[in-house]
Amino acid sequence: MLKLSSTIRSLSESTETGTIVRRITDNPNYVPALRSNEYFLNRNGHAVPAGFGGYLFATLPVEAAAPLNSFLLDPEVTFLEHGDVIRITPDRKSLRALYRRNSPHNSFLLTERCNNFCLMCSQPPKPNDDSYIIDQILRTVPLISPETRAIGLTGGEPTLLGSKLIDIVQALKANLPHTAVHMLSNGRNFKDIAFARTLANIQHHDLMIGIPLYSDISSIHDYVVQADGAYDDTIRGIINLKSLGVKVEIRVVIHQATYARLADLARFIRRNLTFVDQVALMGLEMMGFTKFNLEKLWIDPKDYQPQLVEAVEILDQARIRVSIYNHQLCVLDPRLYPFNRKSISDWKNEYMPECDDCTRRQECGGFFSSAKLRYSRYITPFKTAS
Amino acid sequence: MASVFEEAVAYLPKDSSYKLLPFRFIRLDPARYVAVNEVGEWQTLARAELDMLVHKTLPPENPLYLSLKSKHFLEDQDSDVAIDLLTLKRRTKQARIPQFTGLHMFVVTLRCNHSCRYCQVSRQSEDRSAFDMTIPMADKGLDFTFQSPSRAIKIEFQGGEPLLNFDLIKYIVLEAKKRNKTENRKLAFVIATNLSVLSDEILDFCRTHKVMLSTSLDGPEDLHNANRPNVGNNSYQITIDGINKARGALGVDQLSALMTTTSLSLPRVTDIIDEYLRQGFRGIFLRNLSPYGFAIKTKVFDGYSSDEWLNFYRTGLDYILELNKQGLRLTEFFTGLVLGKMLTPYGTGFVNLQSPAGLGISAVIFNYNGEVYPSDEARMKAEMGDKVFCMGNLLTNTYEEMMLSTALLDPLSDSISETVPMCEECAFLPYCGADPDYHYATQGDFVGHKALSGFCRKNMEVFRYIIKKMEDDPEARAILESWVRW
Numbered sequence: 001m002l003k004l005s006s007t008i009r010s011l012s013e014s015t016e017t018g019t020i021v022r023r024i025t026d027n028p029n030y031v032p033a034l035r036s037n038e039y040f041l042n043r044n045g046h047a048v049p050a051g052f053g054g055y056l057f058a059t060l061p062v063e064a065a066a067p068l069n070s071f072l073l074d075p076e077v078t079f080l081e082h083g084d085v086i087r088i089t090p091d092r093k094s095l096r097a098l099y100r101r102n103s104p105h106n107s108f109l110l111t112e113r114c115n116n117f118c119l120m121c122s123q124p125p126k127p128n129d130d131s132y133i134i135d136q137i138l139r140t141v142p143l144i145s146p147e148t149r150a151i152g153l154t155g156g157e158p159t160l161l162g163s164k165l166i167d168i169v170q171a172l173k174a175n176l177p178h179t180a181v182h183m184l185s186n187g188r189n190f191k192d193i194a195f196a197r198t199l200a201n202i203q204h205h206d207l208m209i210g211i212p213l214y215s216d217i218s219s220i221h222d223y224v225v226q227a228d229g230a231y232d233d234t235i236r237g238i239i240n241l242k243s244l245g246v247k248v249e250i251r252v253v254i255h256q257a258t259y260a261r262l263a264d265l266a267r268f269i270r271r272n273l274t275f276v277d278q279v280a281l282m283g284l285e286m287m288g289f290t291k292f293n294l295e296k297l298w299i300d301p302k303d304y305q306p307q308l309v310e311a312v313e314i315l316d317q318a319r320i321r322v323s324i325y326n327h328q329l330c331v332l333d334p335r336l337y338p339f340n341r342k343s344i345s346d347w348k349n350e351y352m353p354e355c356d357d358c359t360r361r362q363e364c365g366g367f368f369s370s371a372k373l374r375y376s377r378y379i380t381p382f383k384t385a386s
Numbered sequence: 387m388a389s390v391f392e393e394a395v396a397y398l399p400k401d402s403s404y405k406l407l408p409f410r411f412i413r414l415d416p417a418r419y420v421a422v423n424e425v426g427e428w429q430t431l432a433r434a435e436l437d438m439l440v441h442k443t444l445p446p447e448n449p450l451y452l453s454l455k456s457k458h459f460l461e462d463q464d465s466d467v468a469i470d471l472l473t474l475k476r477r478t479k480q481a482r483i484p485q486f487t488g489l490h491m492f493v494v495t496l497r498c499n500h501s502c503r504y505c506q507v508s509r510q511s512e513d514r515s516a517f518d519m520t521i522p523m524a525d526k527g528l529d530f531t532f533q534s535p536s537r538a539i540k541i542e543f544q545g546g547e548p549l550l551n552f553d554l555i556k557y558i559v560l561e562a563k564k565r566n567k568t569e570n571r572k573l574a575f576v577i578a579t580n581l582s583v584l585s586d587e588i589l590d591f592c593r594t595h596k597v598m599l600s601t602s603l604d605g606p607e608d609l610h611n612a613n614r615p616n617v618g619n620n621s622y623q624i625t626i627d628g629i630n631k632a633r634g635a636l637g638v639d640q641l642s643a644l645m646t647t648t649s650l651s652l653p654r655v656t657d658i659i660d661e662y663l664r665q666g667f668r669g670i671f672l673r674n675l676s677p678y679g680f681a682i683k684t685k686v687f688d689g690y691s692s693d694e695w696l697n698f699y700r701t702g703l704d705y706i707l708e709l710n711k712q713g714l715r716l717t718e719f720f721t722g723l724v725l726g727k728m729l730t731p732y733g734t735g736f737v738n739l740q741s742p743a744g745l746g747i748s749a750v751i752f753n754y755n756g757e758v759y760p761s762d763e764a765r766m767k768a769e770m771g772d773k774v775f776c777m778g779n780l781l782t783n784t785y786e787e788m789m790l791s792t793a794l795l796d797p798l799s800d801s802i803s804e805t806v807p808m809c810e811e812c813a814f815l816p817y818c819g820a821d822p823d824y825h826y827a828t829q830g831d832f833v834g835h836k837a838l839s840g841f842c843r844k845n846m847e848v849f850r851y852i853i854k855k856m857e858d859d860p861e862a863r864a865i866l867e868s869w870v871r872w
Contacts, residue, residue, distance in 0.1 A: 119391060216456040218465035223397040232467040239474065257394070261452070268456055271427065271731055272471045274872075293391065318730070318872045 004347060005096040006074035008088060011057065011066035020088040021098065021136055022053060023143040027082060039069075041080055056080070056095075071095070085143045087136060098136070101145045105345035107152025108137050110165065114157040116186050117226040118212075120253055120297055122287035125156055134164045141171045150180040159189035166198050173204045180206040184251075187211035188230060190237030193244075200244035208247040208277060211238055214258050216268035224257050238273060247277045255284050255297040259304040266311035270318035279315050281308060282343075283326035286370035294374065302378040305333045312339055329364040331376045337363075344368055354379045399463040402446050407468060409459050411436060412813035420853055425475040426727055426816040427457040430857055478731040479816075482748070487534040488735065489749035491542045491762065492527055492558060494519045495551040496754050500580055500616045502602075504646055504675050507769045508546050518551050519754040524558050526780035527752040532565055533785045538572040542600075544751065544762070549583045559595050576600050580614070580621065581628025589635040599632050601625060603643040603665065605651060605658035613648050629665060643667060647674050647698060649690045655702040659709075659716075669717040672702050674844065692840035696847050703851070710865040722869040724852055727817045729870050737761060738841075739819040743801035746777065746794045756780040758788050760797070763823040774826065797822035800832035808836035814849045 026041040028049045040052040045062040048055065054069030058077075061070070071088060073080075073095070080086070083101030088094070099106050110133060114125035144151070151172060158165050172181050181204060190196040190209075199207075211234060214224040218231035241248050250269060252258060258265075262281070269279060283301060284290060290297060308324070315322040316339070324336055325343035332340060340363075348369045355361060358381035367375060411421040411431075419436050422428045431439065431450070438444045439460070444451045446462065454460050461468045496517040498508035509517050519527075531539060541562060543555050559575055566573050575597040592599065604610040607622040614621040632641045643665070645651075645658060655672070662670045674695045699720075706718050723736050737744035745760035752758055756779045759765040764775035775797065778788040788794070801820035803809040809818070821841045825834030836842045855862045 117390075217452055218467075219397045219399065220394070222464070223392070223394040226391060228397060232465050235467045236470065239470065264453070264456055270872075271729075272475065274731055289391075314867075317867060317870065 003076055004079075005094060006077045007093050008074065008095040009072040009093065010090060011055075011061070011070040011072050012068055014069050014090060016054070016069055016088075016090070019132075019136060020054070020090065021085065021139040021143070022088075023083065023085050024056060024080060025052075025082045039086070041082075056086075083145050085140050087140075098140050099144055099148075101148070103346060104149065105152070105347070106144075106148065106150075107154050107345075108140070108168075109133070109154050109156065110137065110158040110168065111156040111160055113160050114155060114186075115160065115188060115227065116157065116230055118289065119224055119226065119257070119293045120255060120284055120288075120290040122285045122290065123154070123156065124288045131161075131164070134161065134168065137168055138171055141168070141175050144176060144179070146176060146178065148176060148179045150182060151176070153181065153183040155184065157186055157189075158183055159185050159195070162195070163198070166202065169199065169202050169204055169207065173202055177205060180208070182208050182210060182249075184210045185237075186225065186230065186234060187237030187241070187248075188233035190240050191233045193240045196237070196240040196244055196246070200241070200246050208249055209241060210249040210251050210280070212251045212253065213238070213265070213269070214252060215261055216265045217261065220257065220261065235273075238276065242273075242275050249278045249280060250276050251280045251282060253282050253284060254299075254301075254304055254308065256299050257297065259299055259307050262304070262307040263310040263314060266314040270315060270320060274318060274320065276320065278321040278323065280323050280325050280343075281311060282324075285326065285368045286373040287368070291373060298374060300376050300378065301327060301331045302376055305331075305336075309333050309335055312336055325365070326368065327365055328367065328376065328379060329360055330358070330380050330382065331378050340365060342366070352379055354381060357381045357383070359384060397464070399446055401463060404442060404444075404460045404462040406440065406442070406460055407458055407472065410811060410813040410815065414850060414853060420813060420850075421459060422813045422816055423457065423459055423472070424816065425458075425472060425479055425731065427459075428728065428853065429454055429457060429459060430853070475731045479733045482733045482735060482740070483742075484535075485538075486536050487747055487750055488536045488538050489540050489542060490527070490531040490534070491544045491749065491751040492519065492524065492548075493544045493546065493752060493754045493765070494524075494548045494554045494558075496546040497550050498545055498547040498580075499550070499582055500547070500614050500621060502614045504613070504648060506766045514551075517546065517754055519554055519752075519756075521554065521557060523752075523754075523756050523780060524554055525561070526756065528558065528562055528565060530750075530752070530758070530780060530785055530788075531562070532569055532571075536571070538574070540574045540576065543575075543577040543579075545578070546754075547580055547582065548577055549579050549588060552583075552588055555597075556591060559591075559597060563595070574598070580625065581632065582616070582621075582624045584628045584631060586635075589632065592632075592640075593636055599636070599641045601629065601641065601643050602646065603629075603662070604645050604648075605654055606661045609650055609654055609657070610661075612650055613646065626665065633666075638666070644671055645673060647672070647690075647695060649694075652690060652694055652698050655698050656705050659702060659705055663709075663714075663716065668715055669719055670706075671719040672699050673720065674699075692844040692847075696844060699848065700851055703855075707855070707859075707862050707865055711861055717869045720848075721852060721866065722871065724817060724848060725866055725870045728852070728856075729867065730872060732872075736819070738821045738824075739817070741801065741803035741815070741819055742798050743820045743822060745798055745801065745822065746789065747798070750777075752780060756782075758783075760794050761823055763827075767823065767827065775823070797826070797832045806833055806836075808842075812836075812846070814846055817849050818845050 022039045024039045024041045032051055035051040036053050038052055039054040039056055041056045042048055043058045045059040048061055055067055057072050081102055084097055085099035087096045087098050111130050112126040213234060215221040221231040222228050238248055284297060312322050322339055324340045327340060342365045344366055349366045350369045351366050360382040409421050409423040411419050414420040414430060418430045420428055420430050435450055458468045458472050496507055496509045497511055511517055548555060577597060578600045581601050603625055604613040610622040611619055659670060703718055703721060706716050709716050723734055723739060726734055735748050737748050750760060751762055751765050753765050758777040759775050768776055775793055777791045777794050801822050803815050803820055809815055822832035824841050826832055856866060
């Protein structure tokens with residue numbers, strides 16, 4: 001697992017005020033006229049070019065004193081590259097990579113607040129006021145490389161930001177005309193058609209909202225998200241968004257409370273919500289609340305293959321794009337291989353010792369780093385190439 | 387932290403009361419009932435379960451309760467989104483009505499070189515002036531066609547044998563494409579032909595302008611030739627040669643075939659299906675014939691009852707399912723249409739499986755003489771002397787006059803099943819439709835008494851048969867589901 005944040009040590013006087021959000025470069029010949037906007041990444045302590053807005057040193061500078069706004073990186077931080085965007089919080093002596101130019105998995109956590117409280121939440125909600133995050137994101141967006149394929153927006157529940165969420169999507173549209181945006185939301189606040197319309201009116205060129213729906217039965221969905229009335233809100237939200245032309249993905253996490261009616265849910269979707277753009281059927285991530293609720297949630301993926309096969313066939317027949325996320329190839333029914341996607345973000349994707357000799361690792365989704373806690377007892381390496 | 391999460395029971399409805407949402411039910415077989423909601427979702431139940439459902443004593447933890455809740459047969463204290471979803475599904479089903487007329491049929495000539503036993507209209511004549519459509523008439527037909535608001539326009543050439551007036555087909559295709567440069571409709575062409583006069587010139591034209599061919603294949607040689615006599619008694623061989631030639635020139639997906647069931651066909655359904663397989667088709671439409679036409683024309687010969695056709699259909703469907711179970715992919719298209727109404731939220735464009743019927747508003751036909759009819763059967767009736775369905779004439783009437791004529795509006799309003807005695811209470815209403823032509827021919831009015839209706843008897847038994855297959859045979863269910871066109 002890749003560590004995206006670390007401690008940092010100040011090496012000089014700072015002219016920055018408050019939280020620093022900057023793009024970095026490791027190019028010592030960077031155009032002088034633009035240097036004052038960038039932070040220079042120095043890997044060896046030698047040859048420190050002048051004129052940059054600030055400096056990040058992997059080792060202490062050798063020839064001269066550190067220029068203004070210089071910081072010493074923790075030795076663990078090895079992943080930073082030209083074009084990345086970092087945040088430095090000087091008073092907390094911390095650095096975080098907000099955007100990595102060479103990663104296909106960039107996402108922004110918009111808030112930690114949420115109006116659901118899902119049994120298997122990987123990012124447990126916190127009630128604190130975290131609205132300062134918005135400002136950082138609005139500062140980050142213009143620094144993102146324009147060839148970036150996709151940006152994720154997560155939470156918490158992004159729609160709790162109200163008009164601030166609209167500002168962020170508007171900024172993404174204005175600054176990144178070729179970048180897709182995928183937002184994770186429980187969809188509840190889109191039951192307000194006026195709010196849904198403000199989002200739709202941005203006319204973002206490639207926006208999709210990923211919305212979880214855990215059951216065709218209201219009481220089961222509400223149990224999973226631990227919120228009475230959530231099912232009705234979410235259904236109305238999905239309908240409103242689609243009626244306004246906003247793309248919607250339905251996301252289903254498969255566990256003890258959801259696997260039994262998976263095929264019924266698939267039938268419900270193709271009958272009632274056949275207009276959604278795609279459906280993702282996802283394995284459990286052993287993070288956050290899942291660890292606490294593990295005995296309520298865990299079912300070996302091998303044991304729900306019949307339900308998964310039926311659900312996928314029902315959706316596929318209706319020409320709804322369906323994908324399987326977070327599953328290992330060796331526990332999937334072979335009929336599901338064409339639907340399996342390698343979906344786990346690079347920085348938390350791992351394989352188990354059993355996988356060492358496997359000939360099909362390249363095709364496999366692998367594990368979340370957190371899966372060490374529990375994973376299928378049927379993990380078996382493939383011995384022959386596909 | 388243990389107290390933070392609630393157990394599943396905490397989210398069950400506050401009490402076990404529920405209300406029923408609109409549905410109808412009917413006996414499926416001696417052991418079961420089937421309930422069907424407004425939008426075509428169904429649930430089979432035992433009598434005792436049906437009693438519990440309607441007396442509102444079904445317990446919330448019962449799997450049947452969950453199934454009925456999921457399909458919007460009932461609404462409990464926990465959720466009130468069912469009406470929203472039912473409304474949406476209802477609108478989706480009816481979305482075809484505002485799209486309006488898509489299929490426009492041009493009878494470019496009545497002349498034909500066959501004298502099929504089930505055809506009432508063809509003329510064995512060399513007199514082009516008497517039975518051919520003229521260019522000014524075709525222009526008026528295109529005026530009418532492009533007045534339809536439909537995004538998708540299909541122009542079908544009918545006869546007689548339409549290729550006997552190929553020059554007019556060419557004119558209409560080119561003229562339609564010219565007009566479409568500004569109209570921007572999704573335009574498609576098909577010629578309904580016996581393939582007997584197929585030439586390289588015709589095939590070149592069809593390939594260039596993406597004109598599809600639809601032909602008649604009634605079964606093996608003896609049956610086909612008996613149903614479709616021509617001079618030389620070689621219709622079968624001509625058809626097969628034409629099929630192969632057309633496939634070679636246009637591609638296998640550009641030619642389809644239809645069969646018509648006559649009394650001669652009734653004992654031969656597996657032979658007919660085998661013939662379709664031999665000729666490389668992977669689908670067949672087991673089509674019954676409106677019984678009024680040829681029975682009247684030829685008096686004694688060829689009538690058959692709905693029950694006789696049902697035996698034919700059931701044997702055929704069983705045989706097709708068996709072939710599929712052995713690994714062959716073969717679809718029965720009528721069943722596929724019905725399944726579309728059963729399994730999807732969408733309606734169908736099939737004229738007689740809609741309420742209101744698709745008369746005029748899904749399809750319209752321009753006779754060679756300019757008369758406009760709401761269906762092929764209606765113009766055949768007119769050829770036999772009864773012009774009750776005639777909407778007007780292209781030369782003398784406007785689009786509005788014809789589309790608002792009582793000749794169209796009367797049968798249309800009588801085809802709204804929700805208002806028709808016995809239909810309005812029938813569980814199968816969402817799957818069914820109406821056939822004013824048929825009821826007018828057999829009972830003298832557009833509605834008809836459904837207890838005496840062969841249309842009704844036929845459709846109800848087809849619906850029952852399909853539902854029983856879906857419920858009782860998981861392997862058949864998987865095959866049937868694959869026939870649905872989403």
